[in-house]
Amino acid sequence: MLQVINGNAIVAEGLVRNFGSKVAVDRLSFTVRRGEIYGLLGPNGAGKTTTVRMVCGLLPPTDGSVTVFGLDPTIFPIEVKNSLGLVPEEKMLYESLTPREFFDFIASMRNLPSNVATKRVDSLVKVFEMREYYDTVIAALSLGTKQKVAVINALLHEPPLLVLDEPLIGLDARSARVLKEFMKIHLEGNGAILFSSHILEIAESLCTRIGIIDNGRLVAEGTVDELRDLVKAHGTLEEVFLKAVQQDVEVAQAVQALRHALSEERK
Amino acid sequence: MNQKIKATKKSTGKEFLSIRSLLHSQELSWGDAWRAAGQLSSEVQFRTNLEMSAGAFRDSIERRVKSARTNTTFNKVGMSLVFGFFVAFYGFTTRTLTLFPIVSPIFNTGVIVAVITSLFLAVAFALLMFIGLMQSTTYISCDIASLTLQLPITNKDAEKIAFLGYFRLFDAPIIVILVGFPLAFGIATFSILGSFACLATTTITIFLAISMLLLLSHLFYTRIQSLGGSRLRGFIRTLFVLFWAFSFVAFSFSYQLISYLIPLIQVLTITANAFDWILPLFFPFSLGYLVALISGLPGLSVTSMITCLIGTLLYGTLAILGLRQSRRILIQVSQSPITPQVPTKMKPISVQSSSHHIAIIRKDLRLASRNPSQAVFLITPIATGIILHLTLLSYISLSFPADSFFFMIIAISPFLVIFFSIFLLSTETHGAVLTSSLPLRTRVITQSKALLATFSYLPIFLIQVILLYLLPLLSPIFLLVMIVSQIPLVYTASLIAICLFIRLLGGGLIIGFNVGQHLLQMIGVLLITIIFYALPWILYMYVWFDALRFEIPLIYFNLYVILAFWAGICINLLIGFICSRLLLHD
Numbered sequence: 093m094l095q096v097i098n099g100n101a102i103v104a105e106g107l108v109r110n111f112g113s114k115v116a117v118d119r120l121s122f123t124v125r126r127g128e129i130y131g132l133l134g135p136n137g138a139g140k141t142t143t144v145r146m147v148c149g150l151l152p153p154t155d156g157s158v159t160v161f162g163l164d165p166t167i168f169p170i171e172v173k174n175s176l177g178l179v180p181e182e183k184m185l186y187e188s189l190t191p192r193e194f195f196d197f198i199a200s201m202r203n204l205p206s207n208v209a210t211k212r213v214d215s216l217v218k219v220f221e222m223r224e225y226y227d228t229v230i231a232a233l234s235l236g237t238k239q240k241v242a243v244i245n246a247l248l249h250e251p252p253l254l255v256l257d258e259p260l261i262g263l264d265a266r267s268a269r270v271l272k273e274f275m276k277i278h279l280e281g282n283g284a285i286l287f288s289s290h291i292l293e294i295a296e297s298l299c300t301r302i303g304i305i306d307n308g309r310l311v312a313e314g315t316v317d318e319l320r321d322l323v324k325a326h327g328t329l330e331e332v333f334l335k336a337v338q339q340d341v342e343v344a345q346a347v348q349a350l351r352h353a354l355s356e357e358r359k
Numbered sequence: 360m361n362q363k364i365k366a367t368k369k370s371t372g373k374e375f376l377s378i379r380s381l382l383h384s385q386e387l388s389w390g391d392a393w394r395a396a397g398q399l400s401s402e403v404q405f406r407t408n409l410e411m412s413a414g415a416f417r418d419s420i421e422r423r424v425k426s427a428r429t430n431t432t433f434n435k436v437g438m439s440l441v442f443g444f445f446v447a448f449y450g451f452t453t454r455t456l457t458l459f460p461i462v463s464p465i466f467n468t469g470v471i472v473a474v475i476t477s478l479f480l481a482v483a484f485a486l487l488m489f490i491g492l493m494q495s496t497t498y499i500s501c502d503i504a505s506l507t508l509q510l511p512i513t514n515k516d517a518e519k520i521a522f523l524g525y526f527r528l529f530d531a532p533i534i535v536i537l538v539g540f541p542l543a544f545g546i547a548t549f550s551i552l553g554s555f556a557c558l559a560t561t562t563i564t565i566f567l568a569i570s571m572l573l574l575l576s577h578l579f580y581t582r583i584q585s586l587g588g589s590r591l592r593g594f595i596r597t598l599f600v601l602f603w604a605f606s607f608v609a610f611s612f613s614y615q616l617i618s619y620l621i622p623l624i625q626v627l628t629i630t631a632n633a634f635d636w637i638l639p640l641f642f643p644f645s646l647g648y649l650v651a652l653i654s655g656l657p658g659l660s661v662t663s664m665i666t667c668l669i670g671t672l673l674y675g676t677l678a679i680l681g682l683r684q685s686r687r688i689l690i691q692v693s694q695s696p697i698t699p700q701v702p703t704k705m706k707p708i709s710v711q712s713s714s715h716h717i718a719i720i721r722k723d724l725r726l727a728s729r730n731p732s733q734a735v736f737l738i739t740p741i742a743t744g745i746i747l748h749l750t751l752l753s754y755i756s757l758s759f760p761a762d763s764f765f766f767m768i769i770a771i772s773p774f775l776v777i778f779f780s781i782f783l784l785s786t787e788t789h790g791a792v793l794t795s796s797l798p799l800r801t802r803v804i805t806q807s808k809a810l811l812a813t814f815s816y817l818p819i820f821l822i823q824v825i826l827l828y829l830l831p832l833l834s835p836i837f838l839l840v841m842i843v844s845q846i847p848l849v850y851t852a853s854l855i856a857i858c859l860f861i862r863l864l865g866g867g868l869i870i871g872f873n874v875g876q877h878l879l880q881m882i883g884v885l886l887i888t889i890i891f892y893a894l895p896w897i898l899y900m901y902v903w904f905d906a907l908r909f910e911i912p913l914i915y916f917n918l919y920v921i922l923a924f925w926a927g928i929c930i931n932l933l934i935g936f937i938c939s940r941l942l943l944h945d
Contacts, residue, residue: 150795152866173798184792186722188729192708193722199710200718201797209710217708226708229729231500245793 099162101126101253101284102147106156109142109308116142118308119156124284126252129275131299132288135337139308140288141181144257147286148178160253174202177246181257181288183238187231191222191241194230195248202249209248216244220267235262243271254278257288272298296329304336312336387516395510396523399503403528404431407497438490439531445486446535449479450543452620457548467658469651470635472548473667474627476557477647480564483536484643487529487568488575494528495576503692514694521693522686525573536561544650553654560646560671563678567642570681577688597728635663645670715799719807720814723783736782737815740775744819747772748826762833765826769841770896772819773849777888780812780853781860781881787869794869801861801869801943809854816849837917841924848892848928851935856888858942867944891934895927 102124109117117139124130134140145151147158149165149172157164165172186194199209217223220240225233230241239262246254254275260268275285275298289295295302296316304312304319312322316329325335334340387395405428453475457468503524507517526533540561545554631638639648648667652659713721727733747768787794794804823842827835861867863880902923906916 148796150792170798170800173796178796180792180796182792184796186726186793188726189722192706193725196711196713197718197722198797199712201715201799204710204712206710206712209712210708213710214708223708224705227706 099126100124102130102158102160102286104143104147104156104158107143107146107153107158108155109139109146109151110154116308117146117153120305120308120310121156122303122310122313124253124286126282126284127279128300129279129285129287129298131295131302132286132305133290133292133295133302133333134305135339138305138337140305141257142308143305144178144180144255144286144288148176148255149173174249175251176253176255177249177251178255179239179242179246179257179259181261183242185230185238185241185245188229190227190229191217191244192226194241195244198245198248204249212248212250213244216247219270220244236264236267239263240267247274252281252283254283254285256285258290259287260289260291260294292329292333302329304333306337387512387519389519392516392519392523393527395520396527397530399507399520399524400498400527400530401431403498403501403503403524404434404494406501407494435531438529439535441490442483442486442532442535443539445479445482446539446543449475449540450547452479452624453544454547456624467656469656469658470628470631471624472654472656473639473644473647473651473659474624474631475647476544476560476650477643478624478627479540480560480643480646483540483561484564484568487532487565488572490532491529491569491572492576492579495525495572496580498525498528499573499577499580499688499692507693517693518686518690521689525685525689526569529569533565536565544654548654548656550654550656553650553656556650556653560643560650563646563671563675564643566678566682567674570678570685573685573688574681631663635660636666639663639667640670640673642670642674645674715803716807716810719804720811723808723811733785736779736785737811739779740772740812740815741818743775744772744816744822748819748822752826761830762838765823765830765832765838766841769823769838769845772823773816773845773852773892774889776812776816776819776849777852777856777892778885779815780809781856781884783808783811784857784860791869801867802939804869805854805857805861805939805943808857809850812853813846813850816846820846834917837921840921844895844924844928847932848895851928851931852888852892854935855891855938856884858939859884859887862942865944867942891931894931895924898927899924 100123102122104123105121107117107120108115120139120143122130122132132140132143142151146153147160147165149169152166159165160172161175163171163175186197189197195209195213199206199213204212217226220243222237222240225237230238233241239259243259243263246256256275259271263271272294275287278285287295287299299316301313301315302319303310312319312332314322316332319329319332319336320326323332323335325332325340331340334343453472456471456475503521507520510517510520512520537558541554541558544557545551631644638644645667648659648663649671652664652667712718724737727737820842824839827838827842832838860880861869863884864877899920903920906919911919
């Protein structure tokens with residue numbers, strides 16, 4: 093296990109990722125400090141998932157650099173992957189395995205001794221209430237239970253950095269609450285979290301700082317209050333967000349058009 | 360995910376909406392239902408293909424969508440061509456054997472036509488069953504209800520669409536058989552009545568095959584695939600999947616039957632003559648005899664006529680019952696997703712950690728044990744090995760020198776193992792993303808896959824050792840050394856093939872891939888690998904011819920060439936070791 097030294101958890105500088113002629117991430121720079129939850133927000137197709145994948149070493153950047161606890165994932169992939177736990181947006185599970193078989197595999201890959209892994213899995217399975225599904229093939233599980241498997245997979249090796257891409261999707265209220273509390277406890281241990289979500293209310297209540305990206309670029313960054321000042325918007329994070337990605341006027345126009353169309357239909 | 364859903368919806372969204380606009384509160388007409396069912400089956404096939412390319416996560420979603428669409432079309436055209444080939448061959452065989460009594464001049468046309476028709480109906484039945492398993496299972500498991508229930512239609516119409524949608528999965532091959540068989544029969548025998556009889560029997564065969572397919576895939580998804588937990592359940596599941604995969608492989612070799620067609624028809628005709636009081640009672644002979652009977656072809660005994668009528672009645676009833684059962688399953692599918700059986704007995708939670716290699720091999724074996732399409736990759740080399748050795752035995756009985764044939768088989772049999780080693784990468788679908796996120800070097804994964812491929816070679820190795828003991832061979836020790844040498848050679852060649860493929864497609868990082876999408880790259884990689892595999896053999900041949908120039912005792916001669924061969928293997932091992940470091944990203 094990587095010994096976490098003082099410093100930043102993630103430092104991204106001028107990150108670029110192209111898919112053919114399409115620029116998914118464009119000179120993106122941000123820092124995630126230890127002891128904070130950094131929210132990465134953006135509209136659909138803004139480049140959040142691509143950024144997450146580059147941070148985790150799943151995709152090499154076309155240009156720029158990213159380091160996790162000072163290590164470049166393209167040079168030190170093993171060390172970086174040992175230091176983080178990823179809950180991806182697109183569930184990446186072996187659907188033909190049962191959770192029991194799946195955790196056997198994960199524990200083996202992460203070199204966790206059987207007794208340690210058993211203890212951790214046992215407590216996490218209890219916390220997320222999925223004991224009765226432990227021997228059911230993952231393909232047959234509900235979306236929420238699959239999400240629980242993905243979350244347990246990310247937490248199993250107690251990593252200092254959690255990268256959570258839409259982690260609350262599908263979770264019931266109880267499990268969502270447990271995960272949110274877990275995130276707070278994780279920070280107490282000087283851990284760090286990169287949190288990507290579309291649910292702005294949750295991001296507002298959980299995140300220490302927020303980075304808003306649009307078309308692969310960072311358009312605003314700071315605490316919620318700092319963002320309000322920056323984009324000169326008041327009210328909720330949703331309003332700040334829409335203003336930051338310059339969709340506030342667009343949304344107002346769309347709502348107006350919709351209202352008009354519906355009133356025409358009623359006539 | 361959103362992008363994926365968007366892309367998937369894009370393929371059918373417009374069509375569904377246009378169908379939706381056609382619908383009012385009245386009952387859906389069969390024409391509209393047929394069109395809607397077409398969109399439904401296309402969606403299922405598209406989803407299956409998109410799912411299969413999930414491992415290629417480094418590709419853009421647009422590329423994956425495009426390849427999924429191409430594969431859907433490719434599969435349909437491919438299936439139609441296979442069935443078209445069999446139909447044409449059926450017509451040709453019937454025409455030839457009714458015109459020229461090459462089977463035997465003493466046999467009458469009626470029996471020969473009954474036998475040929477039965478044989479080809481059996482082929483159509485088996486082809487539909489084996490080709491359709493995966494699509495059929497996907498249809499059951501992919502939540503059709505989410506598509507049908509969103510339409511503004513009644514439950515009855517939803518059932519109709521689900522029912523037709525299932526048939527439309529196989530519409531192209533079904534049309535080819537339904538039109539092709541009677542047409543081919545009509546052209547071959549000039550019997551209009553016979554053509555109609557052929558149409559009826561083909562319909563019964565299709566209904567039986569489809570019903571059986573649906574029943575088995577339903578059973579497979581709800582009872583077999585979902586079985587986790589106990590070793591006994593795992594054993595049952597593995598047996599089922601292995602049986603299916605083995606049958607599929609064995610059936611793939613039925614193309615070889617074409618060369619044995621005449622002797623096979625001869626044997627069947629003799630059997631039909633000897634047991635004409637009982638044989639027409641069995642499927643598909645009842646149907647074959649019925650076609651011959653209605654065509655008015657001579658030579659059928661009264662007993663066989665009566666028996667075939669009873670048999671046809673029986674299978675016709677079975678087909679109707681099968682259809683009713685299929686309808687029941689499809690109604691269930693159209694109303695809500697089918698939930699697989701969940702094991703009720705809860706066992707204590709324990710995690711069994713093991714070494715990286717063992718864990719990967721165990722995981723791949725578990726995945727294969729739940730998926731016939733993946734089990735095929737492990738079974739094919741073994742089945743091929745067995746078939747090759749059986750062929751060898753038949754040649755030996757014809758007094759060919761056993762040593763040289765044995766030697767040839769030793770050289771040839773690992774090819775398929777190496778070929779299928781690349782396919783083991785396709786077990787990583789969604790899992791490819793997961794594997795990439797784990798602290799694991801790509802070379803550990805490639806080594807594990809190569810090891811698994813080598814394990815699938817071991818049954819062939821055992822067969823060869825047993826044959827070595829049983830056959831009267833001149834140089835058993837020499838051959839034993841050659842057999843043993845294949846194990847490291849298969850391992851390194853498989854390793855090289857996998858590493859090359861990963862380099863080509865994933866830039867040296869682990870990938871999952873879709874077989875249909877990357878067939879050309881696979882062939883390219885295999886050509887390079889075969890050259891690599893041949894290196895020790897080339898060295899062996901060179902030394903062998905060189906040693907012939909000297910008059911040395913046989914034992915030294917053999918020692919000399921074997922040493923050269925093993926030197927070649929050592930060179931291969933070294934190249935394999937270097938390549939796995941150079942080609943892979945980490």
